[in-house]
Amino acid sequence: MNKKNIDNYQKQEKMQEEAIESQVYQWLKTERAGEYVHESTISEEDGETWIMFTDGTRGNANLLGEYFIKVEDEDDGYIIKEEIIEDLSIAKTQDGKEIEVPGIMHGHRKINMTKKPRKRTPKKAEPVVKHSPEPTVAKKELTTDPVIILLEKAKKEKHSYEIELNVDAISKDLFGVVKDTFEEGEEKALDYIVSLIDMEQLKSQLKEKLKEVYNGKGNSI
Numbered sequence: 001m002n003k004k005n006i007d008n009y010q011k012q013e014k015m016q017e018e019a020i021e022s023q024v025y026q027w028l029k030t031e032r033a034g035e036y037v038h039e040s041t042i043s044e045e046d047g048e049t050w051i052m053f054t055d056g057t058r059g060n061a062n063l064l065g066e067y068f069i070k071v072e073d074e075d076d077g078y079i080i081k082e083e084i085i086e087d088l089s090i091a092k093t094q095d096g097k098e099i100e101v102p103g104i105m106h107g108h109r110k111i112n113m114t115k116k117p118r119k120r121t122p123k124k125a126e127p128v129v130k131h132s133p134e135p136t137v138a139k140k141e142l143t144t145d146p147v148i149i150l151l152e153k154a155k156k157e158k159h160s161y162e163i164e165l166n167v168d169a170i171s172k173d174l175f176g177v178v179k180d181t182f183e184e185g186e187e188k189a190l191d192y193i194v195s196l197i198d199m200e201q202l203k204s205q206l207k208e209k210l211k212e213v214y215n216g217k218g219n220s221i
Contacts, residue, residue: 025051025059026077029067033111034080036071078113085110092183161213163205168196 023039037053042061044050049061059068071077087103170193178185 022054024071024073024076025053025064025068026071027068028078028080028113029111033082034078036074036077037068075116076118077116079116081112081114083110083112084108093181094183161206161209163202163209165197165202165205167193169193 025037025039027033027035027037037055037057037059040052040054042049042051050058051061051064052058064070069077085105085108087106088100089103090098091101092098170189175186175189178189182188
């Protein structure tokens, strides 16, 4: 082996050692999802910070944490798999014929990420120290707020109130088509509309209604 070959061999060996000691990253997105790269240098270009990798590629530092992440080594990170979503449901027409109805996400790509299990060194067994068993006491969250304490102890009564509710509903024509075309179409359409109700908005409206009632502006209690 001549001197030039020896120098090249030593250079490659040094690069491999530096790669092992350098910061390791794993790609989470793009076609490189799942791959590991080793940091070489960090450089500035046109006001952007770039992390240069030993394989000749680079990553924008602004994408760190979203497109690629820091990991301890190649046994750390995630197992990443891509799959095509099959979102199909079977619906029956009025004449009893079954048809496939694609869902909103049918055909879309989905990335599944599973955290890699870390290899743990078994701990040495510690001597067992026996203690006298302590009586178990049921724990209950306590509040010191006098208002809440008073309300908790008060007797409750049932009341009915009328409130206005804004709902993202479908047109009557579309509802009629679904009802007449699909088996259980009416129930499914109603369930869908109800699922769109903003519960926080509903609670807020009920709170305002109660405020009116207790201040004497609405139905008396």
